Amino acid sequence: MKRIIIGTAGHIDHGKTTLVRAMTGVETDRLKEEKNRGISIELGFAPFRLPGGKKAAIVDVPGHERFIKHMLAGAFGIDMVILTIAADEGVMPQTREHMDIIELLGVKKGIVVITKMDLVDEEWLMLIEEEIKEYINNTVLKGAPVIVVSSISGEGIKQLIECIEDLAEDIEERPALGQVRLPIDRVFTISGFGTVITGTLWSGQVSIGDVLELMPVQKPVRIRTLHVHNEKVNTAYAGQRVAVNLQGIDLSEIKRGYLIATTGYLSPSFRVDTRLRLLHSSSKTLRNWNRIRFHLGTEETFGRVVLLDRDDLKPGEESYAQIVMEKPVVCYKGDPFVVRYYSPAITIGGGTIIDSNAVKQKRYKEEVLEELSIKEEGSLYDLILHELTSKPSNITSIKELVKRTGRSEENLKEEILLLLEDNKIVEIKQNHYSSTYGLELIQKKIIDKLREYHRDYSLREGYPKEDMRSRFFPWLDSKTFNSILKQFENQGTLLSQNNQIKLVGHQPMPGKKEEEIIKIITKALEEQLFHPPSLNELRALVNIEEQDFIELITYLTNQKSLVKLSSEVYISTKAIEEGRKQLEDYFTREKELSLATARDIFNTTRKYALPLVEYYDKIRFTRRVGDVRIKM
Numbered sequence: 335m336k337r338i339i340i341g342t343a344g345h346i347d348h349g350k351t352t353l354v355r356a357m358t359g360v361e362t363d364r365l366k367e368e369k370n371r372g373i374s375i376e377l378g379f380a381p382f383r384l385p386g387g388k389k390a391a392i393v394d395v396p397g398h399e400r401f402i403k404h405m406l407a408g409a410f411g412i413d414m415v416i417l418t419i420a421a422d423e424g425v426m427p428q429t430r431e432h433m434d435i436i437e438l439l440g441v442k443k444g445i446v447v448i449t450k451m452d453l454v455d456e457e458w459l460m461l462i463e464e465e466i467k468e469y470i471n472n473t474v475l476k477g478a479p480v481i482v483v484s485s486i487s488g489e490g491i492k493q494l495i496e497c498i499e500d501l502a503e504d505i506e507e508r509p510a511l512g513q514v515r516l517p518i519d520r521v522f523t524i525s526g527f528g529t530v531i532t533g534t535l536w537s538g539q540v541s542i543g544d545v546l547e548l549m550p551v552q553k554p555v556r557i558r559t560l561h562v563h564n565e566k567v568n569t570a571y572a573g574q575r576v577a578v579n580l581q582g583i584d585l586s587e588i589k590r591g592y593l594i595a596t597t598g599y600l601s602p603s604f605r606v607d608t609r610l611r612l613l614h615s616s617s618k619t620l621r622n623w624n625r626i627r628f629h630l631g632t633e634e635t636f637g638r639v640v641l642l643d644r645d646d647l648k649p650g651e652e653s654y655a656q657i658v659m660e661k662p663v664v665c666y667k668g669d670p671f672v673v674r675y676y677s678p679a680i681t682i683g684g685g686t687i688i689d690s691n692a693v694k695q696k697r698y699k700e701e702v703l704e705e706l707s708i709k710e711e712g713s714l715y716d717l718i719l720h721e722l723t724s725k726p727s728n729i730t731s732i733k734e735l736v737k738r739t740g741r742s743e744e745n746l747k748e749e750i751l752l753l754l755e756d757n758k759i760v761e762i763k764q765n766h767y768s769s770t771y772g773l774e775l776i777q778k779k780i781i782d783k784l785r786e787y788h789r790d791y792s793l794r795e796g797y798p799k800e801d802m803r804s805r806f807f808p809w810l811d812s813k814t815f816n817s818i819l820k821q822f823e824n825q826g827t828l829l830s831q832n833n834q835i836k837l838v839g840h841q842p843m844p845g846k847k848e849e850e851i852i853k854i855i856t857k858a859l860e861e862q863l864f865h866p867p868s869l870n871e872l873r874a875l876v877n878i879e880e881q882d883f884i885e886l887i888t889y890l891t892n893q894k895s896l897v898k899l900s901s902e903v904y905i906s907t908k909a910i911e912e913g914r915k916q917l918e919d920y921f922t923r924e925k926e927l928s929l930a931t932a933r934d935i936f937n938t939t940r941k942y943a944l945p946l947v948e949y950y951d952k953i954r955f956t957r958r959v960g961d962v963r964i965k966m
Contacts, residue, residue: 337573341412349449381563438684508572514538517631550602591633602662667740726772793889796836899945
């Protein structure tokens with residue numbers, strides 16, 4: 335069933351609250367001060383069932399100029415506005431400011447209600463009606479129905495309700511699937527239950543038991559109970575007014591302006607990139623670095639405006655701008671916002687969020703403006719490609735793309751398939767993507783590093799894989815890096831084996847100097863097959879730097895010219911083969927071999943005999959049984 339939120343708007347004492355009571359029977363002024371003064375100070379809410387059975391909710395906002403920030407908190411998220419104008423006063427300052435706010439928030443459906451008809455005569459009412467129609471013809475409500483009512487006698491109320499139901503048919507339903515966003519407009523406690531928040535559920539659905547994230551403090555909260563239209567429910571859907579009893583958090587930890595959202599979905603930010611528009615009616619010119627009041631959802635904060643292509647923004651003009659906040663805000667691409675002048679606090683403009691987690695931008699840079707243009711107006715295909723190429727070495731998940739583009743995962747997947755078919759992007763692992771350009775940059779960097787490495791360390795098999803990742807791609811985890819290497823292996827560019835990476839065709843190759851040293855080492859080892867010289871003795875024999883010597887020994891071991899029996903004992907392959915022949919001959923005569931007998935056969939000491947027979951155990955030539963060995 336379609337869920338509708340209706341908001342009131344209008345000057346102070348133009349009958350908003352009385353009208354809501356006449357329509358719903360609910361008194362939305364709940365504070366003692368509101369009742370005493372006869373004005374709305376805080377937001378009021380009334381459930382409302384239309385004649386056809388649809389459930390709606392009315393948000394009743396204050397009309398006094400001192401409480402505009404409260405009005406803004408209630409106006410975000412409404413589907414339809416009821417603009418009230420009193421017959422005895424006509425269009426007033428807050429009528430105009432409320433109307434500006436409605437326009438800036440993108441609310442396009444509404445009804446103009448002329449209240450207090452019983453306070454004026456018929457002739458005056460006709461004059462006021464003409465004046466009001468002339469005014470709204472220059473607003474977003476041009477052509478909207480104009481209905482005259484008396485909330486006291488009830489005249490016109492039935493017609494108004496029928497009109498609301500007609501308009502409700504054309505309201506687009508909010509997405510009940512996807513990520514949760516619930517800006518908080520009230521926080522209070524109920525004895526026996528604890529902390530309760532209320533707000534309009536902008537997107538997604540919430541159920542009892544769900545664990546969500548309180549933003550911007552990024553604290554997990556659990557839903558204990560839910561109420562919609564004063565009725566207890568198990569699940570609430572986007573487009574409904576919701577009261578949520580939260581578990582595990584105190585009243586002091588939550589403020590109006592916070593929101594609860596799907597965990598990990600949103601991130602607090604001090605900078606947002608925007609398309610900013612100044613109202614034609616604004617009495618102020620906005621200059622670069624002016625301080626402003628920034629309103630989004632139920633949040634109000636202060637910020638500074640950085641105009642990216644000019645020094646000042648005049649009434650009726652629009653520009654790309656970055657807003658630098660004085661405290662972190664939480665928003666999403668495409669969100670509407672309103673800005674008010676710092677002092678005096680009047681509404682001067684607003685716009686839409688282009689990048690909710692922006693980097694510091696430089697002014698008058700064509701590339702910055704071009705990037706913002708792509709983010710704002712480009713097709714989803716272009717937008718995804720831009721996001722993947724703007725940080726080419728990063729691998730981006732589809733969840734991150736949802737945050738950056740402001741689109742649903744389902745929409746993204748359709749365009750991703752096209753980008754994959756066009757070979758513009760590559761899937762590195764499930765639902766994680768790189769641009770083809772970005773992958774080529776990674777590949778080039780790896781190849782360049784391998785070429786340098788093969789040149790500088792010609793005796794080594796390859797570059798240690800984890801060292802390559804941690805040195806040059808630390809932002810990639812090991813699993814992702816391995817997935818990228820697999821892509822390059824499939825292309826035949828490089829080989830990855832034994833936790834090392836090398837170029838296809840690379841073979842360790844000693845130079846002439848190394849070959850001479852290798853001959854000396856080999857000769858020394860083969861002259862003493864079963865009593866080989868130590869590493870220190872070998873190094874003294876060839877007289878080279880320790881690191882160069884280690885390189886040579888490692889190379890000879892990898893080439894299987896040497897066998898490492900222990901950390902201190904290396905032996906030639908010739909000795910291994912000769913020893914095996916001698917043991918083969920021995921086992922033709924005997925069934926068991928003791929360590930002492932092996933020592934005598936090899937004519938060596940226990941220091942060399944023990945690791946040698948253990949090596950033969952390791953290669954499964956012999957097997958130890960108790961204190962002796964038998965042939966496998």
